[in-house]
Ligand SMILES: Nc1ncnc2c1ncn2[C@@H]1O[C@H](COP(=O)(O)OP(=O)(O)OP(=O)(O)O)[C@@H](O)[C@H]1O
């Protein structure tokens with residue numbers, strides 16, 4: 001469903017992403033592992049449309065999405081979390097999650113006047129869905145608090161709720177466990193994985209720091225890493 005083909009991103013003379021090829025299918029969780037500066041976030045930025053690739057291609061469900069804008073990639077069903085989450089600090093935790101779903105009717109100015117009942121019904125449904133994902137990540141008790149009260153780890157969990165509420169086809173999580181207490185992160189990530197598998201739908205790609213030095217590695221679904229200096233995606237079913 002997501003295919004990366006010889007993807008390159010150069011910043012001046014420095015190739016932060018250097019010829020990454022791999023594919024990810026439904027129901028799979030892929031780990032992208034590498035030390036600081038290895039190119040994990042840059043690869044996510046390319047996939048999510050925040051950066052344009054220098055060369056290579058990205059296809060999602062058979063459509064070439066290389067070089068599309070971030071909002072277009074999001075509308076195509078790809079949701080990503082940020083390594084450093086920046087929720088709206090004065091908006092409640094619940095409202096931060098409610099802002100995320102795609103294609104809300106109330107976003108269209110005239111619809112608010114022409115179909116207020118539809119907008120209200122949709123908002124109720126979005127609220128329920130947002131509460132469901134806040135419960136899932138363990139933040140339901142803080143739903144009415146402004147997001148500024150959240151710790152770094154709780155902001156990471158809010159990111160997961162924000163990503164999942166948009167019902168994406170593909171999820172990119174940039175270091176979702178960073179700053180979250182290890183047992184808690186393990187438990188929640190395990191639950192996300194089994195939920196993802198149960199739905200047999202949402203592929204998840206998550207980055208993580210490797211303790212070794214060097215460039216990132218991707219162990220592609222096809223097997224071994226292609227080169228020592230390239231990201232390694234490890235798949236789990
Ligand atoms: N916009 C940019 N302009 C120039 N260089 C950049 C830019 N973004 C990233 N880089 C460089 O590209 C390399 C890869 O950075 P990236 O942030 O993708 O690494 P990372 O694997 O996510 O690291 P970390 O584990 O610290 O999050 C680094 O050398 C970084 O300095």
Ligand SMILES: [Mg+2]
Nearest residue numbers: 040041042083
């Ligand atoms: Mg990073």
